[in-house]
Amino acid sequence: MTTEIKVPVLPESVADATVATWHVQVGDKVERDQVLVDIETDKVVLEVPAPAAGVITAISEEEGATVLGEQVIAILDDADTATPSAEPSKASQTESAPTAAAKVIDIVVPVLPESVADATISTWHVAEGETVTRDQNLVDIETDKVVLEVVAQDDGVIGKITHAEGETVLGEQVIGQLNAGAVSAPSNESAASDEQSGDDVASPSVRRMLTENGLSASQVKGTGKGGRISKEDVEAHLAAAKAPAAAPKAAAPATAPVVASGERSQKRVPMTRLRKTIANRLLEAKNSTAMLTTFNEVDMKPIMDLRKQYKDLFEKTHDTRLGFMSFYVKAVTEALKRFPSVNASIDGDDIVYHNFFDISIAVSTPRGLVTPVLRDADTLSMAGIEKGIKDLAIKGRDGKLTMDDMQGGNFTITNGGVFGSLISTPIINLPQTAILGMHKIQDRPVAIDGKVEIRPMMYLALSYDHRLIDGKESVGFLVTIKELLEDPARLLLDI
Numbered sequence: 001m002t003t004e005i006k007v008p009v010l011p012e013s014v015a016d017a018t019v020a021t022w023h024v025q026v027g028d029k030v031e032r033d034q035v036l037v038d039i040e041t042d043k044v045v046l047e048v049p050a051p052a053a054g055v056i057t058a059i060s061e062e063e064g065a066t067v068l069g070e071q072v073i074a075i076l077d078d079a080d081t082a083t084p085s086a087e088p089s090k091a092s093q094t095e096s097a098p099t100a101a102a103k104v105i106d107i108v109v110p111v112l113p114e115s116v117a118d119a120t121i122s123t124w125h126v127a128e129g130e131t132v133t134r135d136q137n138l139v140d141i142e143t144d145k146v147v148l149e150v151v152a153q154d155d156g157v158i159g160k161i162t163h164a165e166g167e168t169v170l171g172e173q174v175i176g177q178l179n180a181g182a183v184s185a186p187s188n189e190s191a192a193s194d195e196q197s198g199d200d201v202a203s204p205s206v207r208r209m210l211t212e213n214g215l216s217a218s219q220v221k222g223t224g225k226g227g228r229i230s231k232e233d234v235e236a237h238l239a240a241a242k243a244p245a246a247a248p249k250a251a252a253p254a255t256a257p258v259v260a261s262g263e264r265s266q267k268r269v270p271m272t273r274l275r276k277t278i279a280n281r282l283l284e285a286k287n288s289t290a291m292l293t294t295f296n297e298v299d300m301k302p303i304m305d306l307r308k309q310y311k312d313l314f315e316k317t318h319d320t321r322l323g324f325m326s327f328y329v330k331a332v333t334e335a336l337k338r339f340p341s342v343n344a345s346i347d348g349d350d351i352v353y354h355n356f357f358d359i360s361i362a363v364s365t366p367r368g369l370v371t372p373v374l375r376d377a378d379t380l381s382m383a384g385i386e387k388g389i390k391d392l393a394i395k396g397r398d399g400k401l402t403m404d405d406m407q408g409g410n411f412t413i414t415n416g417g418v419f420g421s422l423i424s425t426p427i428i429n430l431p432q433t434a435i436l437g438m439h440k441i442q443d444r445p446v447a448i449d450g451k452v453e454i455r456p457m458m459y460l461a462l463s464y465d466h467r468l469i470d471g472k473e474s475v476g477f478l479v480t481i482k483e484l485l486e487d488p489a490r491l492l493l494d495i
Contacts, residue, residue, distance in 0.1 A: 001077075001078040002057075002075060002076070002077050002078070003051055003052060003054065003075070003076040003077075003078075004072045004074075004075060004076075005036060005037075005048060005050075005051075005072065005073055005074035005075065005076055006048075006070050006071060006072055006073065007039055007046075007048070007067045007068065007069055007070060007071045007073060008039065008046045008048060008069070008070075009069050009070060010041060010046075010068075010069040011041065011044065011168050014041045014042065014069075015068075016041075016066050016067065016068050016069075017039045017040060017041045017046070017066070017067055017068075017069075018039070018040045018041075018064065018065070018066055018067070019037060019038075019039060019040075019061050019062065019063050019064060019065045019067060019073065020037075020038040020039065020040040020045060020063065021037065021038045021063060021228070022036070022037050022059065022062075022063055023035055023036060023037060023038075024036050024037075024056050025056065025059075026056055026057065026058060026059055027055065027056065027057075028055070028056050029053075029054070029055050030050045030053065030054060030055070030056060030076070031050065031053050032049075032050055032051070032052050032053050033049045033050060033160060033162075034049060034050045035047045035048070035049055036048050036049065036050055036056070036074065037073065037074070039067070044166050044167045044168060045164065045166075045167075046167070047162070047163075047164070048073075049162070050076060051076070052076070052078070054076045054077050054078050055076070055077050056074060056075070056076060057075045057076070057077045058074060058075040059073070059074045060072065060073055060074060060075075061073040061074075103154075103179070103180045103181060104159065104177050104178070104179055104180070105153055105154060105156070105177065105178045105179075105180050106174045106176075106177060106178075107138060107139070107150060107161075107174065107175055107176035107177060107178055108150070108172055108173065108174055108175070109141055109148075109150070109169050109170065109171055109172060109173045109175060110141065110148045110150065110171070110172075111171050111172060112143060112148075112170075112171035113143065113146070113403040116143045116144065116171075117170075118168050118169065118170050118171075119141045119142060119143045119148070119168070119169055119170075119171075119273070120141070120142045120143075120166065120167070120168055120169070120272075120273050121139060121140075121141060121142075121163055121164065121165050121166065121167050121169060121175065122139075122140040122141065122142035122147060122165065122272075123139065123140045123165060124138070124139050124161065124164075124165055125137055125138060125139060125140070126138050126139075126158050127158065127161075128158055128159065128160060128161055129157060129158060130157070130158045131156075131157050131158075132152045132155070132156060132157070132158060132178070133152065133155050134151075134152055134153065134154050134155050135151045135152060136151060136152045137149050137150070137151050138150050138151060138152055138158070138176070138178075139175070139176070140399075141169070142272060142273050142274065143273060144273045144274060144276070144277035146401055146402060146403055146406065147367070147399045152178060153178065153180070154178065154180035154181065155180065155181065156178050156179045156180040156181055157178070157179045158176065158177075158178060158179075159176065159177035159178060159179050160176060160177050161175070161176040162174065162175055162176055162177075163175040163176070166270065209231060209234050210229075210234060213234070213238060215234070215237070217229060219237070220233055220234055220237045221233065221237070272367060272368070274367050274368045274370070275367075275368050278368050278369060281429075281430060282427050284430060285427050285428045285429070285430050286427065288430070289428055289430075289433075289465045289466075289467065290465060290466040290467045291427070291428055291463055291464070291465060291466070292463070292464060292466050292471075292474070293425040293426075293461055293462065293463045293464075294461075294462050294464070294471075294474050294475055294478055295423070295459060295460065295461050295462075295478075296459075296460045296462075296478045296479065296482050297457050297458065297459050297460065297482075298457070298458050298460055298481075298482045298485045298486055299446070299455050299456070299457060299486050300324075300441050300455075300456045300457065300458050300485070301455055301456055302485075302486055302487060302488055303324065303327050303485060303488055304441075304456055306488055307322055307324075310322065314382075314383070317383075318383035318386075318387075320383055320386045320387050320390065321386065321390075322382070322386065323386055323389075324415075324438075325361070325385065325386070325389050325413070325415065326382040326383075326385040326386045326389075327382075327485060327488060327491070328413055328415075328436075328438060328485075329359055329361075329374065329377050329380075329385050329389075329413065330377075330382065330385070330484075330491045331480075331481045331484040331485050331491060332359060332377075332411060332413060332436060332481060333357050333359070333377045333378045334480070334484055334491065335477050335480040335481050335484070336357055336410070336411060337357075337378070338476075338477075338480060339473050339476060339477045339480070340353055341353075341433070341468055341469050341473055342411065342433065342434045342464070342469060342473065342474075342477050343357065343410050343411060344410075344433060344468060345410070345431045345432060345433055346431065346433065346465070346467065346468055347431070351468060354410045356376060356378075356410070357376065357377045357378040357410065357411075358373050358374070358375045358376065358377065358408050358409050358410050359373070359374045359377045359409065359410070359411055359412070359413060360372070360373050360374075360409030360410075360411065360412040360413070360429055360432070361373075361374055361389055361392060361412075361413055362412060362413065362414035362415070363392060363393050363396040364396075364419075365396040365397055365399070366397070366399075367399065370396055370401060370406065371406070371409060371412055371429055372392040372395070372396060372401055372405040372406055373405065373406065373407070373408050373409040374388045374389060374392065375408070392405065409429070409432065410432060411432055411434060411435070411436070412426075412428075412429040412432060412434075412435040412436070413435075413436050413438065414426050414435060414436070414437050414438070415437075415438040415439075416437060416438070416439055416440075417438050417439040417440040417441060417458065420440055421439050421440060422439055422440050422442065422459065423439055423459045423461065424437055424439065424461060425437070425461060425463055426461060426463050427463065428463055428464070428465060433464060433465040433468050433469055434462060434463065434464040434465065434469060434474070434477075435462070435463050435464075436460065436461070436462055436478075436481070437460070437461035437462075437463070438458065438460065439458055439459045439460075439461070440458065441456045441457070441458045442456070442457060442458070443455065443456055443457070444457045460478055460481065460482060462474055462477065462478045
């Protein structure tokens with residue numbers, strides 16, 4: 001039976017691809033799921049496995065050729081007439097040992113959250129052949145909103161990993177295998193690597209290059225995935241071998257050109273899904289809203305005096321620190337009650353007014369800026385707000401935020417002051433209609449009752465969608481927040 005080897009379906013927005021590396025030659029016998037060729041796009045490298053055991057009888061596209069999705073690039077014939085080798089290689093013996101009495105469990109992408117079409121394999125924490133325990137984190141799957149962890153369902157040994165880091169995957173897609181109950185066999189790595197170095201560590205063109213220069217694969221250090229050797233690795237090895245001989249001659253001339261000290265380099269890495277989503281949403285907000293920003297300033301001395309007086313007692317009583325954010329959230333919630341349009345959103349030609357107060361809190365994480373939601377802020381005490389924000393910040397730092405943590409939110413607070421920002425114009429977090437920017441508290445001279453005094457002042461910035469919020473409402477909203485912060489007793493008295 002003849003089977004066509006085709007280029008996989010290419011990701012959306014990818015027009016064509018390049019044949020990067022053939023791992024087999026015409027006449028090679030292959031096993032089912034053995035990787036035959038790497039197909040490189042401008043985003044990911046796709047591995048094409050053998051759909052069945054057989055013999056490669058034709059390769060129609062060589063390395064470097066440009067190909068299209070589902071294009072036929074090779075032919076695989078059934079090897080019915082070929083008898084299995086009576087003496088399997090040491091490598092296959094080593095490979096099969098862990099799975100001899102094991103149950104194979106598929107490693108599957110979790111069900112993706114609603115509205116998330118696909119995901120990216122962010123980080124594999126294990127390698128093929130590695131022993132793992134139940135509930136050990138195997139791989140991180142990154143969506144445009146959250147990172148999902150895939151854990152081992154049982155003790156065992158990692159089998160084949162079919163999708164590498166950076167590849168795009170779908171919900172419930174199989175990305176690897178776990179040999180449950182298996183135990184890693186004694187390593188024959190050195191013997192196996194010697195036998196495999198020619199075929200598995202280098203492509204046919206690289207093997208020819210090695211032969212032409214009298215080298216073996218073990219002499220050249222591979223920098224590719226899994227230690228694979230590229231043509232550049234061979235060229236670098238040859239250049240390094242010639243360098244010592246050329247060095248004395250290079251040092252002889254007294255008029256050698258001046259070479260700049262240090263090393264000028266650059267690094268190109270793909271954007272993460274979260275970073276791309278942040279970029280797209282911010283650009284969409286700039287392009288699809290009539291965004292304006294209004295500014296004011298607030299005297300923070302009353303709040304700072306209150307915190308200084310009660311922070312120790314507050315922490316002892318509620319087991320959480322009294323920060324500034326609880327005052328900000330309280331003031332914002334009260335102002336939203338007085339200005340319903342700021343708590344609304346635009347949906348097509350409709351205005352949606354919300355009768356609840358879910359506040360998005362901008363949190364900086366290693367992956368980028370996220371805005372988890374503090375729900376029903378109007379029902380929370382100061383201690384409840386502080387604990388809620390702390391929990392969201394910890395989950396954001398550890399990559400544990402869920403879709404429920406991220407969805408919704410009627411208004412956003414972002415505090416650039418923690419990084420030293422004195423003033424900025426925040427961008428609206430769609431589909432919301434306004435965002436409040438808090439900034440660094442800095443001592444400045446201000447006029448108080450006709451006298452100049454040094455006070456801890458902070459600039460406030462309210463960016464809003466002018467399609468829904470008029471200037472009078474935006475200024476009134478910001479002044480309300482200013483007045484509540486400058487007289488925090490009003491927050492407790494609800495006046």
